[in-house]
Amino acid sequence: MSEPLRVLITGAAGQIAYSLLYSIAKGDVFGANQPIALHLLDIEVMNNVLNGVVMELQDCALPLLKEVIATHEYPKAFKDVDVAILVGAMPRREGMERKDLLKANVKIFKGQGEALNQYAKKTAKILVVGNPANTNCFICRKYAPSIPSENFTCLTRLDQNRAQGQIAQKLKESNVLVSSLDVSNVTIWGNHSSTQYPDVNHAVVNIQGKAVPAREAVKDDNYLDGAFIETVQKRGAAVIAARKLSSAMSAAKAICDHMRDWWTGTAAGQWVSMGVVSDGSYATETGLVFSFPVNISGGAWSIVQGLSISDKAKERIGITLNELVEEKNDAVAVCSD
Numbered sequence: 362m363s364e365p366l367r368v369l370i371t372g373a374a375g376q377i378a379y380s381l382l383y384s385i386a387k388g389d390v391f392g393a394n395q396p397i398a399l400h401l402l403d404i405e406v407m408n409n410v411l412n413g414v415v416m417e418l419q420d421c422a423l424p425l426l427k428e429v430i431a432t433h434e435y436p437k438a439f440k441d442v443d444v445a446i447l448v449g450a451m452p453r454r455e456g457m458e459r460k461d462l463l464k465a466n467v468k469i470f471k472g473q474g475e476a477l478n479q480y481a482k483k484t485a486k487i488l489v490v491g492n493p494a495n496t497n498c499f500i501c502r503k504y505a506p507s508i509p510s511e512n513f514t515c516l517t518r519l520d521q522n523r524a525q526g527q528i529a530q531k532l533k534e535s536n537v538l539v540s541s542l543d544v545s546n547v548t549i550w551g552n553h554s555s556t557q558y559p560d561v562n563h564a565v566v567n568i569q570g571k572a573v574p575a576r577e578a579v580k581d582d583n584y585l586d587g588a589f590i591e592t593v594q595k596r597g598a599a600v601i602a603a604r605k606l607s608s609a610m611s612a613a614k615a616i617c618d619h620m621r622d623w624w625t626g627t628a629a630g631q632w633v634s635m636g637v638v639s640d641g642s643y644a645t646e647t648g649l650v651f652s653f654p655v656n657i658s659g660g661a662w663s664i665v666q667g668l669s670i671s672d673k674a675k676e677r678i679g680i681t682l683n684e685l686v687e688e689k690n691d692a693v694a695v696c697s698d
């Protein structure tokens with residue numbers, strides 16, 4: 362067996378981590394033969410809760426889990442990590458926009474960027490989950506200049522999974538029985554926020570072995586251009602309104618999907634959506650962390666190029682782009698206070 366992969370999870374005493382740790386330690390993400398050392402970080406006041414999580418991990422009796430380091434100290438938490446899943450931050454409460462979180466959370470990611478820069482492996486793959494995820498990722502990368510920018514990503518896979526789920530549900534209404542996994546190449550453009558653009562123009566549904574364009578399968582452009590987009594954009598808020606807590610089980614599942622695909626690659630002809638550092642593709646601003654369609658091979662992602670984008674789609678991409686530019690400016694100002 363190989364050396365343990367050092368996987369840092371921040372916010373390890375929180376609700377997303379509680380759904381996430383088991384899947385990672387069991388081998389669902391990095392493979393059934395890959396030993397894991399978990400580095401669990403939370404703030405000092407959560408020490409007791411974190412100890413309880415460590416006890417439960419021991420009690421799961423997982424053969425791949427070789428070591429658990431639970432700490433509130435950055436030098437220990439970030440030391441030599443291969444993977445950093447940065448979840449720890451304040452979640453949005455009912456009535457809050459993600460923007461409201463910016464002031465509270467962005468400084469955490471400045472400090473964690475500095476810690477990655479100082480202690481993590483230079484090859485570390487980083488996934489930012491804590492909101493506002495794109496802008497936190499932008500800040501984290503800014504303060505970790507010794508790690509290549511392509512190693513920084515943020516989570517928009519939950520939005521992709523939500524979009525696939527909505528299309529599968531809609532098809533059930535006309536007795537076309539498919540699962541979310543039969544829906545591919547939906548793209549989430551831009552910010553993990555209510556301005557994101559879930560785009561079905563290149564999406565395909567596998568119906569009894571035949572690849573059918575999503576618009577042809579659904580046969581309801583009004584829905585796809587209206588209620589579908591709004592449902593995906595506002596799904597996080599709908600979960601918060603219902604649970605009085607932000608999504609956790611589905612967020613953890615999306616984190617696993619994101620990391621597993623980054624590790625093992627995307628299927629031929631299929632792409633997934635990830636927030637990545639923009640190279641200016643699709644008229645976006647270079648350097649922003651923007652969600653794009655990406656293909657992944659050999660642990661490296663590349664933005665899918667050459668997709669046709671209608672004027673309406675360009676307008677929607679422009680809206681989420683403008684929000685991200687604004688967030689970035691606010692975040693840079695907060696961090697230089």
Ligand SMILES: NC(=O)c1ccc[n+]([C@@H]2O[C@H](COP(=O)([O-])OP(=O)(O)OC[C@H]3O[C@@H](n4cnc5c(N)ncnc54)[C@H](O)[C@@H]3O)[C@@H](O)[C@H]2O)c1
Binds near residue numbers: 377450609
């Ligand atoms: N990108 C996405 O798709 C997505 C989806 C769901 C939730 N989120 C975000 O993920 C974050 C975590 O959500 P949750 O439901 O697990 O929240 P939670 O409140 O249950 O857990 C957050 C944990 O982070 C810890 N924490 C706070 N500051 C920290 C720091 N500086 N270092 C380490 N740990 C710290 C807290 O003590 C807490 O244990 C929130 O910001 C939420 O909005 C993002």
Ligand SMILES: O=C(O)C[C@H](O)C(=O)O
Binds near residue numbers: 452453
């Ligand atoms: O919407 C939120 O604030 C939580 C999370 O980002 C989500 O999308 O469920």
